[in-house]
Amino acid sequence: xxxxxxxxxxxxxxxxxxxxxxxxxxxxxxxxxxxxxxxxxxxxxxxxxxxxxxxxxxxxxxxxxxxxxxxxxxxxxxxxxxxxxxxxxxxxxxxxxxxxxxxxxxxxxxxxxxxxxxxxxxxxxxxxxxxxxxxxxxxxxxxxxxxxxxxxxxxxxxxxxxxxxxxxxxxxxxxxxxxxxxxxxxxxxxxxxxxxxxxxxxxxxxxxxxxxxxxxxxxxxxxxxxxxxxxxxxxxxxxxxxxxxxxxxxxxxxxxxxxxxxxxxxxxxxxxxxxxxxxxxxxxxxxxxxxxxxxxxxxxxxxxxxxxxxxxxxx
Numbered sequence: 001x002x003x004x005x006x007x008x009x010x011x012x013x014x015x016x017x018x019x020x021x022x023x024x025x026x027x028x029x030x031x032x033x034x035x036x037x038x039x040x041x042x043x044x045x046x047x048x049x050x051x052x053x054x055x056x057x058x059x060x061x062x063x064x065x066x067x068x069x070x071x072x073x074x075x076x077x078x079x080x081x082x083x084x085x086x087x088x089x090x091x092x093x094x095x096x097x098x099x100x101x102x103x104x105x106x107x108x109x110x111x112x113x114x115x116x117x118x119x120x121x122x123x124x125x126x127x128x129x130x131x132x133x134x135x136x137x138x139x140x141x142x143x144x145x146x147x148x149x150x151x152x153x154x155x156x157x158x159x160x161x162x163x164x165x166x167x168x169x170x171x172x173x174x175x176x177x178x179x180x181x182x183x184x185x186x187x188x189x190x191x192x193x194x195x196x197x198x199x200x201x202x203x204x205x206x207x208x209x210x211x212x213x214x215x216x217x218x219x220x221x222x223x224x225x226x227x228x229x230x231x232x233x234x235x236x237x238x239x240x241x242x243x244x245x246x247x248x249x250x251x252x253x254x255x256x257x258x259x260x261x262x263x264x265x266x267x268x269x270x271x272x273x274x275x276x277x278x279x280x281x282x283x284x285x286x287x288x289x290x291x292x293x294x295x296x297x298x299x300x301x302x303x304x305x306x307x308x309x310x311x312x313x314x315x
Contacts, residue, residue, distance in 0.1 A: 009059030015151035016063045020045045033300040041109040043305040048175045050309045060281040064135040065126030077263040080210040121288030123281040137270030160194030191223035199232040202264035214257045
């Protein structure tokens, strides 16, 4: 099995749900299997992976999955976390699990994606109680070689680290046009390094994740405060210092937001201690299970999308 601490090759980590959502909305829903089932997300994701492997030449690749897209430990700290995405609370079970509201022609494609990745031999990792972001964060923290993170989620900018060769490839249009997000870009665009992005994100808030932020402090003000006081701890020390150069309204809002600020770092920061399973993320040169893959290709009409991936992997 693969020891992440002993490998120095280039590792690519996919925020898989982020990519198949983009594929779903970017590929026409007229792309269907022989039985009429939409497979636009499946085929679109295969095309994405083909392009990423062809253009960026990773030695290893892991498709990171959301085993739990709204972990209870985050909800316990901030109940509004992703609350707007909840379609309904399920009655089955006593764990209060939730169902995410997603297009109904997408959810049936996810098991197909998983089956195809497994048959191809692309490592796929999801861990109960954690989001894909947390899996990505743990792999990134343990890796000793360069890491490329492919995601449409800005939260993962916190993992950018030039010294350790960690960068985020952020899709602007499909995966053919990627923003290569490194420390220089973060400083230019947000005024912080990767390590400061958590503080920026929690101060700014994020309606898409149900994070309220500090009222009246948007992205530009958050960046200015971090530049002035260094980090979140420095900002809160300034709240307690009557001589600091906070405006009265900033001081009041930050002071009133102490309960949120106390827990938000744990929610916003990706976990680095996920119990990862033993996997071999080396890119396969040939399909792991050709017979199963042939059946999947025929049943779901994967055609050229799958063949192009297999051809790219053979090189």
